[in-house]
Amino acid sequence: xxxxxxxxxxxxxxxxxxxxxxxxxxxxxxxxxxxxxxxxxxxxxxxxxxxxxxxxxxxxxxxxxxxxxxxxxxxxxxxxxxxxxxxxxxxxxxxxxxxxxxxxxxxxxxxxxxxxxxxxxxxxxxxxxxxxxxxxxxxxxxxxxxxxxxxxxxxxxxxxxxxxxxxxxxxxxxxxxxxxxxxxxxxxxxxxxxxxxxxxxxxxxxxxxxxxxxxxxxxxxxxxxxxxxxxxxxxxxxxxxxxxxxxxxxxxxxxxxxxxxxxxxxxxxxxxxxxxxxxxxxxxxxxxxxxxxxxxxxxxxxxxxxxxxxxxxxxxxxxxxxxxxxxxxxxxxxxxxxxxxxxxxxxxxxxxxxxxxxxxxxxxxxxxxxxxxxxxxxxxxxxxxxxxxxxxxxxxxxxxxxxxxxxxxxxxxxxxxxxxxxx
Amino acid sequence: xxxxxxxxxxxxxxxxxxxxxxxxxxxxxxxxxxxxxxxxxxxxxxxxxxxxxxxxxxxxxxxxxxxxxxxxxxxxxxxxxxxxxxxxxxxxxxxxxxxxxxxxxxxxxxxxxxxxxxxxxxxxxxxxxxxxxxxxxxxxxxxxxxxxxxxxxxxxxxxxxxxxxxxxxxxxxxxxxxxxxxxxxxxxxxxxxxxxxxxxxxxxxxxxxxxxxxxxxxxxxxxxxxxxxxxxxxxxxxxxxxxxxxxxxxxxxxxxxxxxxxxxxxxxxxxxxxxxxxxxxxxxxxxxxxxxxxxxxxxxxxxxxxxxxxxxxxxxxxxxxxxxxxxxxxxxxxxxxxxxxxxxxxxxxxxxxxxxxxxxxxxxxxxxxxxxxxxxxxxxxxx
Numbered sequence: 001x002x003x004x005x006x007x008x009x010x011x012x013x014x015x016x017x018x019x020x021x022x023x024x025x026x027x028x029x030x031x032x033x034x035x036x037x038x039x040x041x042x043x044x045x046x047x048x049x050x051x052x053x054x055x056x057x058x059x060x061x062x063x064x065x066x067x068x069x070x071x072x073x074x075x076x077x078x079x080x081x082x083x084x085x086x087x088x089x090x091x092x093x094x095x096x097x098x099x100x101x102x103x104x105x106x107x108x109x110x111x112x113x114x115x116x117x118x119x120x121x122x123x124x125x126x127x128x129x130x131x132x133x134x135x136x137x138x139x140x141x142x143x144x145x146x147x148x149x150x151x152x153x154x155x156x157x158x159x160x161x162x163x164x165x166x167x168x169x170x171x172x173x174x175x176x177x178x179x180x181x182x183x184x185x186x187x188x189x190x191x192x193x194x195x196x197x198x199x200x201x202x203x204x205x206x207x208x209x210x211x212x213x214x215x216x217x218x219x220x221x222x223x224x225x226x227x228x229x230x231x232x233x234x235x236x237x238x239x240x241x242x243x244x245x246x247x248x249x250x251x252x253x254x255x256x257x258x259x260x261x262x263x264x265x266x267x268x269x270x271x272x273x274x275x276x277x278x279x280x281x282x283x284x285x286x287x288x289x290x291x292x293x294x295x296x297x298x299x300x301x302x303x304x305x306x307x308x309x310x311x312x313x314x315x316x317x318x319x320x321x322x323x324x325x326x327x328x329x330x331x332x333x334x335x336x337x338x339x340x341x342x343x344x345x346x347x348x349x350x351x352x353x354x355x356x357x358x359x360x361x362x363x364x365x366x367x368x369x370x371x372x373x374x375x376x377x378x379x380x381x382x383x384x385x386x387x388x389x390x391x392x393x394x395x396x397x398x399x400x401x402x403x404x405x406x407x408x409x410x411x412x413x414x415x416x417x418x419x420x421x422x423x
Numbered sequence: 424x425x426x427x428x429x430x431x432x433x434x435x436x437x438x439x440x441x442x443x444x445x446x447x448x449x450x451x452x453x454x455x456x457x458x459x460x461x462x463x464x465x466x467x468x469x470x471x472x473x474x475x476x477x478x479x480x481x482x483x484x485x486x487x488x489x490x491x492x493x494x495x496x497x498x499x500x501x502x503x504x505x506x507x508x509x510x511x512x513x514x515x516x517x518x519x520x521x522x523x524x525x526x527x528x529x530x531x532x533x534x535x536x537x538x539x540x541x542x543x544x545x546x547x548x549x550x551x552x553x554x555x556x557x558x559x560x561x562x563x564x565x566x567x568x569x570x571x572x573x574x575x576x577x578x579x580x581x582x583x584x585x586x587x588x589x590x591x592x593x594x595x596x597x598x599x600x601x602x603x604x605x606x607x608x609x610x611x612x613x614x615x616x617x618x619x620x621x622x623x624x625x626x627x628x629x630x631x632x633x634x635x636x637x638x639x640x641x642x643x644x645x646x647x648x649x650x651x652x653x654x655x656x657x658x659x660x661x662x663x664x665x666x667x668x669x670x671x672x673x674x675x676x677x678x679x680x681x682x683x684x685x686x687x688x689x690x691x692x693x694x695x696x697x698x699x700x701x702x703x704x705x706x707x708x709x710x711x712x713x714x715x716x717x718x719x720x721x722x723x724x725x726x727x728x729x730x731x732x733x734x735x736x737x738x739x740x741x742x743x744x745x746x747x748x749x750x751x752x753x754x755x756x757x758x759x760x761x762x763x764x765x766x767x768x769x770x771x772x773x774x775x776x777x778x779x780x781x782x783x784x785x786x787x788x789x790x791x792x793x794x795x796x797x798x799x800x801x802x803x804x805x806x
Binding site for chain 1: 469470471474475476477478481505506510514517518603604605606608609633659660664665666667669
């Protein structure tokens with residue numbers, strides 16, 4: 001009631017009240033108010049007035065998730081909401097910010113989305129009561145006490161240079177990295193985003209040899225540059241998916257977003273898209289070993305360059321590399337190939353084979369696209385709980401087997417003896 | 424967990440160290456207040472306003488024209504009593520550069536106090552949008568006396584339907600870009616409760632968006648009453664579509680001539696309409712209904728957001744003042760082809776739209792003709 005009275009007073013005489021900035025009376029000049037101001041960060045998006053929501057009960061604030069089908073809706077309970085709703089990370093990210101995308105996007109009856117994002121590294125700590133079970137659910141039972149192995153030594157990969165190029169059309173490995181000390185895309189201010197861009201440009205411009213390349217800022221590129229990047233399938237555009245938009249990561253587009261690639265067009269970095277950095281190594285043909293080699297070398301070099309400037313990537317022993325979406329934790333790695341499997345894909349055991357090999361299929365347009373001409377995008381299904389080398393090894397071994405099966409089916413032979421065990 | 428803190432402490436980023444020491448949360452046992460304050464002022468020093476100033480060089484909206492680095496620097500760190508910031512007001516204008524021909528406003532208010540706390544930016548925008556109206560010095564007349572309307576009957580061979588709409592906000596609750604779920608639900612509760620006491624030809628029924636049946640939904644679509652989740656990036660970037668369809672709904676009277684949208688772009692949008700050309704009666708019902716609703720909410724201790732200069736406070740500055748758009752669907756096959764059509768409308772202070780509303784084409788030479796202005800003239804004057 002008291003607050004309402006204050007506002008009433010301001011409202012009715014609002015026009016007469018001196019409205020020059022420093023003298024706005026009851027609104028900003030009191031000591032208490034400036035203390036309150038300091039406690040909360042000036043977050044540009046989302047529910048900054050978290051403490052004010054406390055005057056309503058947890059029940060009154062609890063989102064209606066009755067028609068929702070995502071990991072967040074499965075795990076969140078009114079009791080959990082009550083325990084977590086008055087918390088915030090040091091940069092001011094709150095529970096409502098974490099779950100907003102899951103509240104706004106009920107999901108799909110068949111596709112299980114995650115339904116939450118992190119706003120900074122500390123989100124995973126402050127809100128672990130919610131995020132740990134989601135991580136466990138999403139990453140095959142990964143426990144809060146589990147430790148994740150990082151292995152970016154390409155020497156540990158066996159084989160991978162002999163995938164049949166008649167079937168394997170291209171090979172690609174991608175991951176993401178976040179720069180410690182800066183908020184993640186859903187939460188970062190323009191200043192932070194620009195700082196991340198600058199750091200990335202500085203680091204990438206120091207790369208030498210076959211990694212030497214050039215940065216194209218999204219807002220500055222010429223028509224020709226843009227067309228070239230589209231033709232090379234390098235260009236990323238402003239997200240349209242409501243899953244991404246609802247989390248706030250498309251704010252201020254295209255400010256501080258860009259694409260860097262080496263002159264040979266085999267190593268590509270996206271800056272400030274869904275994560276601070278997305279790092280991609282790719283080439284035509286089936287030499288996954290070379291792709292992975294370049295991937296590891298490039299990543300390690302970039303990390304070293306960041307460290308030289310006093311910055312490091314967000315990483316911890318439990319979650320591995322920390323990224324915006326909990327589904328990308330751990331390695332954040334998706335390694336895969338475009339491979340021709342017209343016969344095998346029609347086999348009734350195709351799905352089962354992929355499952356046992358811990359692989360997944362997508363169309364050649366990426367997630368949610370159809371395969372064209374029997375060409376599939378085959379990649380690792382896991383992200384967390386296996387090292388980078390282990391995941392790429394699974395892809396290499398698995399694809400080799402799939403190609404062998406394809407060749408058998410071409411000749412009209414059986415593949416029953418080739419059926420793999422569950423990995 | 425220990426190792427992540429160790430790594431944080433060993434990093435040279437002071438912010439991360441302070442973050443690991445914690446602050447700003449009540450219950451988790453992090454150190455409170457002092458170190459927390461240090462983190463935030465650290466961040467502010469690391470990122471002065473110039474680092475956060477949006478790049479609006481290619482933008483064409485009222486906000487981008489009015490915003491300067493100096494204004495931004497003075498306003499960036501301010502908050503309204505509801506903790507709404509300047510960045511949140513302007514986010515929609517930053518994300519939507521606008522169109523070379525269509526000049527959007529580019530900013531929204533999160534609460535009533537936004538217009539006050541950020542007046543240094545809002546007032547030039549209001550002036551720009553509302554033909555030089557200066558909120559600092561000018562006052563706006565409110566006139567909801569329908570009896571003053573003269574010649575409010577149109578030839579029904581030409582005028583197919585008449586409609587008057589406006590918006591109202593409930594004082595004390597944040598506006599759609601900023602409101603929490605509780606606040607939005609409170610708006611719904613307050614308004615629905617008041618509407619349930621309307622009598623006579625205003626007696627009606629509420630349909631909650633999340634709970635309506637398939638049949639109800641189809642009927643509301645057929646009657647052109649239903650509103651859907653906004654898809655325009657102008658609206659979604661402002662945050663008003665959060666938690667859809669929670670606490671959103673449509674109320675209309677049994678005669679289907681008085682309609683209220685709850686928690687769409689504003690707390691309430693109030694619409695009076697009917698087929699034919701009796702604009703006077705439409706406006707009568709509009710004024711009567713509005714006054715009744717206001718009386719009913721005041722009985723319960725609530726009131727509308729209003730002040731002498733900006734008058735009825737709504738989310739978008741373009742709707743300040745009366746928030747009123749009164750118009751007809753009228754057949755003008757010959758006049759619309761006349762080369763003077765646009766000039767005629769301009770001098771009459773009217774605008775045309777297609778029959779689908781803003782940015783639609785007219786179908787069968789039927790145009791939606793309505794008033795241009797919102798602020799500076801009373802409701803009676805506009806109608």
